[in-house]
Amino acid sequence: MVPARVLVVDxxxxxxxxxxAVLRSDPDVSVVGQAGDALEAREAIKQLNPDVxxxxxxxxxxxxxxxxERIMRLRPMPVIMVSSLTHRGAEATLTALExxxxxxxxKPVPGEARPFVDLAEKVKAxxxxxxxxxxxxxxxxxxxxxxxxxxxAASYKVGRKIVAxxxxxxxxxxxxxxxxxxxxxxxxTVITQHMPSTFTKSFAERLNRICRPQVQEASDGxxxxxxxxxxxxxxxxxxxxxxxxxPCCRLIDxxxxxxxxxxxxxxxxxxxxxxxxxxxxxxxxxxxRDGAQGLLxxxxxxxxxxxxxEKTCVVYGMPRVAHELxxxxxxxxxxxxxxxxxxxxxxxxxxxx
Numbered sequence: 001m002v003p004a005r006v007l008v009v010d011x012x013x014x015x016x017x018x019x020x021a022v023l024r025s026d027p028d029v030s031v032v033g034q035a036g037d038a039l040e041a042r043e044a045i046k047q048l049n050p051d052v053x054x055x056x057x058x059x060x061x062x063x064x065x066x067x068x069e070r071i072m073r074l075r076p077m078p079v080i081m082v083s084s085l086t087h088r089g090a091e092a093t094l095t096a097l098e099x100x101x102x103x104x105x106x107k108p109v110p111g112e113a114r115p116f117v118d119l120a121e122k123v124k125a126x127x128x129x130x131x132x133x134x135x136x137x138x139x140x141x142x143x144x145x146x147x148x149x150x151x152x153a154a155s156y157k158v159g160r161k162i163v164a165x166x167x168x169x170x171x172x173x174x175x176x177x178x179x180x181x182x183x184x185x186x187x188x189t190v191i192t193q194h195m196p197s198t199f200t201k202s203f204a205e206r207l208n209r210i211c212r213p214q215v216q217e218a219s220d221g222x223x224x225x226x227x228x229x230x231x232x233x234x235x236x237x238x239x240x241x242x243x244x245x246x247p248c249c250r251l252i253d254x255x256x257x258x259x260x261x262x263x264x265x266x267x268x269x270x271x272x273x274x275x276x277x278x279x280x281x282x283x284x285x286x287x288x289r290d291g292a293q294g295l296l297x298x299x300x301x302x303x304x305x306x307x308x309x310e311k312t313c314v315v316y317g318m319p320r321v322a323h324e325l326x327x328x329x330x331x332x333x334x335x336x337x338x339x340x341x342x343x344x345x346x347x348x349x350x351x352x353x
Contacts (some may be wrong), residue, residue, distance in 0.1 A: 170314025
C-alpha cells in the first residue's frame with residue numbers, strides 16, 4: 001500500500017507537531033510537509049502535491065474557510081478540518097463540510113489520553129477516495145421532483161412509518177441533500193451521524209434553519225412526532241427508539257459499537273425491533289461498516305431499505321457493506337433518496353397495509 005501523503009497546516013507549532021507525531025505513528029501515512037498559514041500552505045501544495053491536507057480553521061493572513069474555498073475552487077483535493085471543540089468552532093466546521101471538506105476532527109482538550117485517535121484512519125480514507133469533484137448540498141433538479149415528493153408526504157398517515165438514517169464521513173452534505181426534500185409534515189425521522197458532541201448540536205440547529213420540518217438534537221424521552229427530525233447527540237450515549245405504544249427516543253450508556261458512540265447499528269436494531277415493517281432504513285456515505293448489520297435486521301423485520309450508491313458517496317464504506325450483506329433493497333444516487341423515502345412512507349391503499 002502506498003502511504004497517504006499529508007500536508008499539515010496549523011498556525012501553532014505545538015499542534016503541527018502533535019498532528020505530525022500522531023500521523024507518523026501509522027506506517028500507511030507519510031507527512032510530507034507542514035505550513036503555518038495559508039500562504040505557506042499554498043506554496044507547499046504546489047511543490048509537494050499531497051494526497052490530503054489537514055487544515056486549521058483559525059489562522060493568520062487567511063482563515064481556514066477562505067483557504068478551503070480556494071482549494072475547492074482551484075485545486076480540489078481531500079481536506080480534513082481540525083477545529084476547536086467550541087460552538088464557534090463547530091459552526092465553522094459545518095460550513096467547511098458544506099464547502100467540500102472531506103471530514104473533521106476536534107482539537108484535543110487538556111488531559112485527553114489519546115488525541116486525534118481516528119485522524120490517521122480518516123486521512124487514509126481521504127487518500128483512497130475517488131472523489132474528483134466537490135459534493136455540495138443537492139437542490140431538487142426540477143420542480144416536478146418537489147411536487148412528487150410533497151404529494152407523497154401529503155398522503156402520509158400519522159404514525160404509519162418511522163424513518164431511520166445512518167451516516168458518517170460525507171454525511172453533512174448528504175443529510176442536507178436528503179432532508180431539504182422533506183416537507184413540513186414528514187414522517188418521524190431519527191438520525192445517527194458520526195461526529196463530535198459539540199458538532200451535533202450545531203448541526204441540528206443548522207438543519208433546523210434550512211429544512212422545513214423541525215430538527216432537534218434528540219433528548220431522552222422525546223416523543224416521535226410527524227414533522228420532526230431527531231439527531232443523535234455525539235459522544236457519550238447511543239440513540240434508540242423505544243415504546244411501541246408511543247414511540248420515543250432513548251439515550252443509553254453503553255460501550256462503543258463498531259468503534260462508534262452513538263452507533264448506527266444500535267439505532268437500526270431498535271427500530272427493527274420496535275417498528276418492523278412500519279419503518280424505512282437509509283444508510284448513507286461513511287467509513288467502515290457501522291449500520292450494515294442493523295439495516296439487514298431492519299430488512300429482515302419487514303422494513304424498506306435504501307443505500308446511497310457508490311458514485312455519489314464521499315466514502316463508499318457503510319453502504320457498500322450493507323449492499324454486500326443483502327441489506328439494501330434499493331441503491332440510489334443521493335439526489336433521489338429524499339423523494340424515495342417519502343414515496344415509501346406514503347399511505348398505501350386500504351386493504352394493502
